[in-house]
Amino acid sequence: MVLDDNWYTEASDDLGLGFSLRIKSKLHEEQSAYQTIAVYETETFGRLLTIDGLVMLTDRDNFVYHEMMTHPALFAHGAAKNVVIIGGGDCGTLREVLKHDSVERATQIEIDERVTRIAEDYFPALCESNDDPRATLAFEDGVAWMNNAPDGSVDLIIIDSTDPIGPAEGLFNEAFYKQCHRVLGNGGLLVQQSESPLVHSELIGEMHGGLRAAGFADTQLLSFPQPSYPTGWWSATLAARDTRTLYAPQGDLGFQTFYYTPAIHNAAFAQPAFMARILAD
Amino acid sequence: MVLDDNWYTEASDDLGLGFSLRIKSKLHEEQSAYQTIAVYETETFGRLLTIDGLVMLTDRDNFVYHEMMTHPALFAHGAAKNVVIIGGGDCGTLREVLKHDSVERATQIEIDERVTRIAEDYFPALCESNDDPRATLAFEDGVAWMNNAPDGSVDLIIIDSTDPIGPAEGLFNEAFYKQCHRVLGNGGLLVQQSESPLVHSELIGEMHGGLRAAGFADTQLLSFPQPSYPTGWWSATLAARDTRTLYAPQGDLGFQTFYYTPAIHNAAFAQPAFMARILAD
Numbered sequence: 001m002v003l004d005d006n007w008y009t010e011a012s013d014d015l016g017l018g019f020s021l022r023i024k025s026k027l028h029e030e031q032s033a034y035q036t037i038a039v040y041e042t043e044t045f046g047r048l049l050t051i052d053g054l055v056m057l058t059d060r061d062n063f064v065y066h067e068m069m070t071h072p073a074l075f076a077h078g079a080a081k082n083v084v085i086i087g088g089g090d091c092g093t094l095r096e097v098l099k100h101d102s103v104e105r106a107t108q109i110e111i112d113e114r115v116t117r118i119a120e121d122y123f124p125a126l127c128e129s130n131d132d133p134r135a136t137l138a139f140e141d142g143v144a145w146m147n148n149a150p151d152g153s154v155d156l157i158i159i160d161s162t163d164p165i166g167p168a169e170g171l172f173n174e175a176f177y178k179q180c181h182r183v184l185g186n187g188g189l190l191v192q193q194s195e196s197p198l199v200h201s202e203l204i205g206e207m208h209g210g211l212r213a214a215g216f217a218d219t220q221l222l223s224f225p226q227p228s229y230p231t232g233w234w235s236a237t238l239a240a241r242d243t244r245t246l247y248a249p250q251g252d253l254g255f256q257t258f259y260y261t262p263a264i265h266n267a268a269f270a271q272p273a274f275m276a277r278i279l280a281d
Numbered sequence: 282m283v284l285d286d287n288w289y290t291e292a293s294d295d296l297g298l299g300f301s302l303r304i305k306s307k308l309h310e311e312q313s314a315y316q317t318i319a320v321y322e323t324e325t326f327g328r329l330l331t332i333d334g335l336v337m338l339t340d341r342d343n344f345v346y347h348e349m350m351t352h353p354a355l356f357a358h359g360a361a362k363n364v365v366i367i368g369g370g371d372c373g374t375l376r377e378v379l380k381h382d383s384v385e386r387a388t389q390i391e392i393d394e395r396v397t398r399i400a401e402d403y404f405p406a407l408c409e410s411n412d413d414p415r416a417t418l419a420f421e422d423g424v425a426w427m428n429n430a431p432d433g434s435v436d437l438i439i440i441d442s443t444d445p446i447g448p449a450e451g452l453f454n455e456a457f458y459k460q461c462h463r464v465l466g467n468g469g470l471l472v473q474q475s476e477s478p479l480v481h482s483e484l485i486g487e488m489h490g491g492l493r494a495a496g497f498a499d500t501q502l503l504s505f506p507q508p509s510y511p512t513g514w515w516s517a518t519l520a521a522r523d524t525r526t527l528y529a530p531q532g533d534l535g536f537q538t539f540y541y542t543p544a545i546h547n548a549a550f551a552q553p554a555f556m557a558r559i560l561a562d
Contacts, residue, residue: 001290001292001334002283002284002285002286002288002290003283003284003290003292003299004283005283007283007292007299009282009283009284009299009301011282011284011288011301011303013303015325016302016303016323016324016325016326017301017302017303017325017326017508018284018288018290018299018300018301018302018303019299019300019301020290020292020298020299020300020301021297021298021299022292022294022297022298022299042297043294043297044296044297044298044480045297045298053282060479061479061512064553197506198341198342198506198508199325223506225478225479225504225506225512225513225514226513227298227479227512227513227514231342231506231508231513232506232507232508232512232513232514233506233508233513233514256554257554258553258554258555259553259554259555260554261551261552261553261554261557263550263551263552264551264552264553264554266547266548266551267547267548267549267550267551268548269544269548270542270544270545270547270548271542271544271545272345272539272540272542272545273537273538273539273540273541273542273545274539274540276542
């Protein structure tokens with residue numbers, strides 16, 4: 001069947017894949033200094049945020065992504081006080097980070113202020129912790145910010161970016177990873193969204209290789225479902241500055257989640273057989 | 282964007298979701314006694330099998346589904362000799378079952394022989410174990426077969442059906458589960474595909490309730506990615522006739538897999554927080 005204009009479709013000739021959501025209306029569209037940002041009201045997934053025609057998030061399923069970009073790394077670290085988010089302009093990652101009492105300071109470095117302003121207007125739940133006294137919202141280039149940050153000053157770097165094309169391209173290479181490694185303190189961790197295990201396994205292998213070449217002692221892949229991203233199967237890469245034990249949560253988390261649990265924490269590190277073979281190379 | 286006729290699209294107004302694969306050509310289409318069966322050559326996912334316009338499988342991602350419909354249940358049972366597959370006409374589940382040396386007999390009960398004949402023609406890899414001397418291919422109604430099967434004669438029942446509408450509707454209710462419970466021997470297990478945790482959580486809750494009402498002592502939900510099914514996030518429900526220990530694989534599986542591993546076995550039983558709350562009710 002051919003879908004009419006009542007559907008929003010993200011399709012990639014390259015991947016040969018398309019994903020569609022039935023929409024009620026387009027709520028907003030603008031060309032920022034960096035990209036085209038749009039918001040739709042969908043029939044069944046709540047609101048949808050797109051950048052340059054690619055799905056960034058929906059109300060219905062962003063909980064998986066935001067919880068998995070934050071809680072595994074924060075619990076694995078065990079005592080992260082200073083957290084930096086590169087990208088993450090919708091503020092959903094910031095909100096999850098601030099659920100951790102150990103965190104004393106969380107800085108979101110988003111290149112495009114318009115993403116955050118639109119999130120404040122159309123996704124207020126994601127922005128509900130923006131006024132937390134521990135939070136700083138900076139609108140700068142993440143690569144430049146990292147180049148200027150002092151040695152050993154950050155406990156956890158979360159790279160919550162768009163795909164490795166366009167504005168986010170500079171966040172997926174060894175030069176940037178070297179800066180991150182320098183900026184992390186003892187026992188520091190980095191977590192970065194790393195696309196789909198099924199169709200981006202080559203990129204994932206390159207990211208792990210780049211992180212290790214930049215000096216990271218260990219890299220792990222975390223997998224989770226993300227229905228509104230291509231293939232519905234997504235991943236994050238967790239890299240440890242030093243050889244160290246990664247902690248897992250025990251008992252009550254201390255806050256409510258919708259996807260993440262202690263059992264999910266451990267489960268997310270299990271590698272599909274094909275991925276274990278790729279990562280072993 | 283609106284996709285043209287170079288794309289195959291499965292869309293559901295009900296779910297408000299669409300999934301598309303770019304196609305090179307339609308290889309086959311026929312109306313069987315039960316349904317419309319079609320085969321496409323896609324650009325990036327190999328061949329695609331559809332029934333009544335719904336994706337059944339693709340070459341590229343069926344390995345996850347077939348491995349997760351079989352190996353967790355077979356290893357959890359520990360000594361299944363007589364296995365019955367209800368549905369599964371593409372023979373991919375049968376192939377995985379026969380990788381287990383413990384299995385002495387595997388019977389596939391598919392209502393529509395044309396599904397199997399088309400799989401033999403267009404998906405020969407899935408059918409490569411059809412001539413195994415332990416395999417029987419029967420083309421009958423699964424509900425009638427179960428009603429006529431002797432008490433306690435089967436160790437593992439795998440219900441590898443289409444969605445709970447159309448021909449498969451009778452496979453998702455308490456009356457059928459009661460017959461399955463009667464037909465299972467001591468320590469017997471049942472596993473059934475149970476749709477998407479994100480958008481079918483109500484159905485999953487009803488299935489678990491129905492299985493317990495039919496006498497099953499325990500039910501567990503297994504989750505896994507399945508990119509070509511709605512949301513890309515799928516599940517199977519594992520039900521135990523009796524209160525018993527479910528085994529997990531140790532060390533080498535004894536055969537090659539692409540998704541399933543011992544770590545994935547354990548990971549698949551981890552429940553997302555929202556699903557744990559639903560299943561606790």
